[in-house]
Amino acid sequence: MSDVQRPGADWELQFVIAGCVEKRLPIEIVGSGSKRAIGRPVDGVVTITTASLRGISLYEPNELVMSARAGTPLSQIEAELAARGQMLPFEPIDLGPTTGGPQGSQTIGAVFATNMSGARRVLYGAARDHLLGVRGVNGRAELFQAGGRVMKNVTGYDITRGLTGSWGTLAALTEVTFKVIPWPETSVTIIYLGLPDNLAIELLSAAMMMPVEVSGAVHLPAPVAARLNHPGLKTLNKSITALRLENFASAVAGRKQRLKETLKVYGKALELEHRETLEFWNELRRLSVMPHNRQTLLWRISTKATTAPKLVSAIKRYMPAEAYYDWGGSLIWLEVPSAADAGTAEIRRVTAIHGGHAMLIRAEPAVRAAVEVFQPLSPPLERLTRGLKAAFDPAGILNPGRMYANL
Amino acid sequence: MTLSRMPEPDRAVLDRRDSIVKDLEALIGVDGVISEEEGRRAFEADALTAYRQAPLAVALPRSTEDVSKILRYCNQNGVRVVPRGAGTSLCGGALPTADSIVIGTSRMNRVIETDFINRTITVECGITNLAITDAVSAEGFFYAPDPSSQLACTVGGNVAMNSGGAHCLKYGVTTNNVLGLKMVLVDGEIVEIGGAYPDSEGYDFLALVVGSEGQFGIVTEATLKIVPKPESARPVMLGFSSCEAAGQCVAAIIGSGIIPVAIEYMDRPAIAVCEAYAKAGYPLDVEALLIVEVEGYEDETTRLLRDIVDIARSFDPQVIEASTSAEHSARIWKGRKAAFGAMGRISDYYCMDGTIPLARLPEVLSRIAQICAEHRLKVANVFHAGDGNLHPLILYNANDQDESNRAELAGAEILKLCVAVGGCLTGEHGVGIEKRDLMEVQFSPSDLAVQMRIKSVFDPGWLLNPGKVFPLSVLEASGERPAADQAA
Numbered sequence: 081m082s083d084v085q086r087p088g089a090d091w092e093l094q095f096v097i098a099g100c101v102e103k104r105l106p107i108e109i110v111g112s113g114s115k116r117a118i119g120r121p122v123d124g125v126v127t128i129t130t131a132s133l134r135g136i137s138l139y140e141p142n143e144l145v146m147s148a149r150a151g152t153p154l155s156q157i158e159a160e161l162a163a164r165g166q167m168l169p170f171e172p173i174d175l176g177p178t179t180g181g182p183q184g185s186q187t188i189g190a191v192f193a194t195n196m197s198g199a200r201r202v203l204y205g206a207a208r209d210h211l212l213g214v215r216g217v218n219g220r221a222e223l224f225q226a227g228g229r230v231m232k233n234v235t236g237y238d239i240t241r242g243l244t245g246s247w248g249t250l251a252a253l254t255e256v257t258f259k260v261i262p263w264p265e266t267s268v269t270i271i272y273l274g275l276p277d278n279l280a281i282e283l284l285s286a287a288m289m290m291p292v293e294v295s296g297a298v299h300l301p302a303p304v305a306a307r308l309n310h311p312g313l314k315t316l317n318k319s320i321t322a323l324r325l326e327n328f329a330s331a332v333a334g335r336k337q338r339l340k341e342t343l344k345v346y347g348k349a350l351e352l353e354h355r356e357t358l359e360f361w362n363e364l365r366r367l368s369v370m371p372h373n374r375q376t377l378l379w380r381i382s383t384k385a386t387t388a389p390k391l392v393s394a395i396k397r398y399m400p401a402e403a404y405y406d407w408g409g410s411l412i413w414l415e416v417p418s419a420a421d422a423g424t425a426e427i428r429r430v431t432a433i434h435g436g437h438a439m440l441i442r443a444e445p446a447v448r449a450a451v452e453v454f455q456p457l458s459p460p461l462e463r464l465t466r467g468l469k470a471a472f473d474p475a476g477i478l479n480p481g482r483m484y485a486n487l
Numbered sequence: 488m489t490l491s492r493m494p495e496p497d498r499a500v501l502d503r504r505d506s507i508v509k510d511l512e513a514l515i516g517v518d519g520v521i522s523e524e525e526g527r528r529a530f531e532a533d534a535l536t537a538y539r540q541a542p543l544a545v546a547l548p549r550s551t552e553d554v555s556k557i558l559r560y561c562n563q564n565g566v567r568v569v570p571r572g573a574g575t576s577l578c579g580g581a582l583p584t585a586d587s588i589v590i591g592t593s594r595m596n597r598v599i600e601t602d603f604i605n606r607t608i609t610v611e612c613g614i615t616n617l618a619i620t621d622a623v624s625a626e627g628f629f630y631a632p633d634p635s636s637q638l639a640c641t642v643g644g645n646v647a648m649n650s651g652g653a654h655c656l657k658y659g660v661t662t663n664n665v666l667g668l669k670m671v672l673v674d675g676e677i678v679e680i681g682g683a684y685p686d687s688e689g690y691d692f693l694a695l696v697v698g699s700e701g702q703f704g705i706v707t708e709a710t711l712k713i714v715p716k717p718e719s720a721r722p723v724m725l726g727f728s729s730c731e732a733a734g735q736c737v738a739a740i741i742g743s744g745i746i747p748v749a750i751e752y753m754d755r756p757a758i759a760v761c762e763a764y765a766k767a768g769y770p771l772d773v774e775a776l777l778i779v780e781v782e783g784y785e786d787e788t789t790r791l792l793r794d795i796v797d798i799a800r801s802f803d804p805q806v807i808e809a810s811t812s813a814e815h816s817a818r819i820w821k822g823r824k825a826a827f828g829a830m831g832r833i834s835d836y837y838c839m840d841g842t843i844p845l846a847r848l849p850e851v852l853s854r855i856a857q858i859c860a861e862h863r864l865k866v867a868n869v870f871h872a873g874d875g876n877l878h879p880l881i882l883y884n885a886n887d888q889d890e891s892n893r894a895e896l897a898g899a900e901i902l903k904l905c906v907a908v909g910g911c912l913t914g915e916h917g918v919g920i921e922k923r924d925l926m927e928v929q930f931s932p933s934d935l936a937v938q939m940r941i942k943s944v945f946d947p948g949w950l951l952n953p954g955k956v957f958p959l960s961v962l963e964a965s966g967e968r969p970a971a972d973q974a975a
């Protein structure tokens with residue numbers, strides 16, 4: 081890393097990128113850099129940080145909308161929202177701790193650039209579902225905007241959402257506008273103990289087929305549950321299958337009874353009241369059960385909930401693995417021993433058989449440079465991917481190689 | 488109402504009409520191609536009926552493979568293609584050109600798979616929106632986006648337009664409910680994007696394709712989320728003596744932390760027309776009527792309606808009527824749901840679709856009244872108030888050319904107003920040909936360039952759904968078509 085640029089205004093960012101376009105200098109875009117340890121390492125000659133693009137430019141609590149400059153720390157956004165009894169619906173996950181970085185250092189731009197959503201996604205949708213508008217500069221040094229600040233907007237193609245999950249390879253965002261929601265009055269967590277993976281996923285699915293609006297549905301096999309910080313839960317030596325309800329108090333109480341009635345065949349349920357519920361899900365949000373560890377790698381696999389346990393046991397035939405299931409089972413965080421190829425061949429083959437996609441989240445830089453970190457694409461998708469990249473960044477200077485080699 | 492110009496048809500293609508029809512028949516069978524005048528006329532317009540143009544021919548594929556064959560052929564022969572579902576587009580999205588093949592999806596309407604445990608359904612693109620909910624309702628589920636046209640419109644059209652509905656305040660619009668798509672690209676290649684699992688791999692192509700107005704490819708299958716149906720849903724009617732009071736009440740409800748499933752707004756002229764038609768029991772002496780619906784278990788909806796009525800009382804409502812039974816709920820909704828039909832019985836109307844920040848509602852409504860008065864036209868407003876999506880209905884006589892043109896001009900001014908107050912040209916109906924020439928009001932040249940280059944990625948020759956979305960002048964000046972990208 082060499083030259084670090086800290087533009088403080090859209091035009092400055094545009095100016096810096098224009099200079100790089102002219103000299104063909106590759107750029108690495110970082111927010112706070114909290115996810116730098118993820119993805120393929122970027123060879124940037126110029127580093128552009130959004131750290132000086134800070135501040136909340138619009139907040140209308142009565143319209144559930146906020147705009148912020150891309151470098152605004154997530155912690156600041158969440159504090160402002162909390163002061164008005166509101167929150168981000170998708171509970172963005174913090175990968176800092178698990179990748180060996182600091183906790184809570186994410187920027188709002190990076191949250192959308194990586195589309196990293198947390199447990200509440202099962203009810204409200206992903207980060208991408210809540211992004212309403214963006215401003216940014218592409219690899220042609222053009223300043224552009226897309227979307228807007230209103231909830232419903234189909235004017236032109238949906239570039240806004242199309243940029244989520246592009247990891248800074250299409251454009252550097254300078255401002256994002258997104259939808260927020262009110263904090264629920266209260267919450268509860270219902271926990272079932274000792275279920276094997278397949279029964280646990282069956283339980284989570286049964287709960288989510290009911291109109292009780294489950295807002296968190298996770299399963300932690302016993303060895304993973306033992307890593308929790310929660311003093312009561314970590315010492316049980318049992319798997320933990322947890323459901324969260326959030327609503328006004330009487331609705332939470334009524335729905336909890338309905339759930340417990342339907343799920344009673346799975347055993348007796350423990351309950352975490354509101355404050356403990358906040359702590360439990362905050363812990364999961366930091367991925368505390370998959371702590372940083374140089375001896376292991378971390379994969380993130382997206383699949384159908386009902387196939388998830390089979391997928392995990394299929395991988396276990398090839399290597400030791402610990403899984404933590406989120407999103408009712410449709411998201412697997414998988415920890416496997418370090419290996420030069422990160423277990424890529426087996427993990428990708430098994431995932432292909434069961435349907436879904438896998439991304440390598442944590443590995444040493446040498447490993448990340450050597451294997452395909454993001455899911456390889458089908459030939460037509462790859463062709464479209466190259467086309468899209470060229471449309472935004474024809475010289476290939478924005479985060480080159482971050483998602484795919486030669487792109 | 489014919490101010491938008493369509494691109495010139497390609498003479499050479501028109502001259503080859505007979506041989507093109509023969510080739511298509513050879514590809515998908517004689518019964519899959521409509522070529523005679525009368526048959527083609529049935530496809531000459533969508534719900535923006537002022538614009539009409541019969542296509543060169545119509546192809547009715549039965550499978551993804553059929554679609555692939557047709558597109559490969561059209562691409563090789565430089566023939567333009569217009570995808571079409573049910574033709575309920577209100578923006579001319581499915582309007583053909585004289586040299587284009589319409590690909591109609593009506594024969595592709597099967598449910599392919601329902602998976603209640605994972606809460607997904609996979610369907611062919613020509614199935615109607617309502618048929619999806621019908622396929623899952625016995626098990627207690629529904630498909631959330633519910634455009635008022637849901638009896639007729641297809642999921643392919645919904646995907647192309649990113650359609651919304653009355654319930655999208657809570658459940659989101661089409662893009663929030665699509666997990667995967669199968670699509671045929673312009674060269675006939677079949678691509679699968681996403682699937683029955685969360686997050687599509689790589690770039691978010693689902694996001695780009697949903698809302699691409701039939702210009703990126705032909706969607707043949709969709710995997711969608713289905714949602715468990717709440718035990719009960721109940722509306723309350725709130726009548727106010729001013730639109731300010733109604734607008735403030737909406738803001739206060741949302742600000743209080745309650746997110747209703749729907750908040751619908753009607754102004755005095757709209758109330759009168761709907762009431763005359765549907766006998767819903769609407770008050771005729773209020774300036775604004777809100778229908779606020781909440782859902783959940785029986786005891787919860789009772790409590791939520793009580794909270795909403797408490798909030799409303801601070802805004803001095805003239806009328807408060809909470810639903811007490813399923814029949815009562817149906818009656819309250821009947822008028823609003825019939826709004827377009829009711830209006831259509833008394834006059835031709837032009838339905839606008841801008842979105843505004845809610846706080847600007849009073850000033851926008853008074854400006855709309857002023858604009859229409861200046862053009863000597865009447866207007867009625869229905870409005871998805873929870874998300875700021877306005878539907879001013881401008882009344883006019885379609886047989887009077889001058890009045891039609893005035894309606895179109897007034898509509899354009901209203902949409903410019905929506906943009907000026909921080910909103911947008913279209914909240915759910917799409918750009919099509921109708922709002923195409925206003926795109927420069929909302930977007931700068933570089934904003935539009937970014938969009939047009941994406942079109943070129945999917946369709947380098949710009950053969951798919953020509954003449955829509957971008958002003959022809961901008962397109963012609965951009966040099967964007969046909970070569971995909973010369974830079975680098």
Ligand SMILES: Cc1cc2nc3c(=O)[nH]c(=O)nc-3n(C[C@H](O)[C@H](O)[C@H](O)COP(=O)(O)OP(=O)(O)OC[C@H]3O[C@@H](n4cnc5c(N)ncnc54)[C@H](O)[C@@H]3O)c2cc1C
Nearest residue numbers: 572573574575576580634635641643644645647651701706
């Ligand atoms: C009375 C009435 C009420 C309405 N209410 C609403 C409402 O509440 N909310 C709302 O959002 N809209 C509403 N609409 C608008 C309209 O119904 C929607 O835009 C709908 O999604 C169009 O679906 P369709 O099948 O009729 O598509 P069409 O009108 O046939 O086509 C619409 C667009 O989709 C493209 N298209 C169609 N099928 C495909 C495919 N398989 N692949 C690629 N592109 C395709 C076409 O090229 C065209 O650009 C309403 C319309 C009417 C007439």
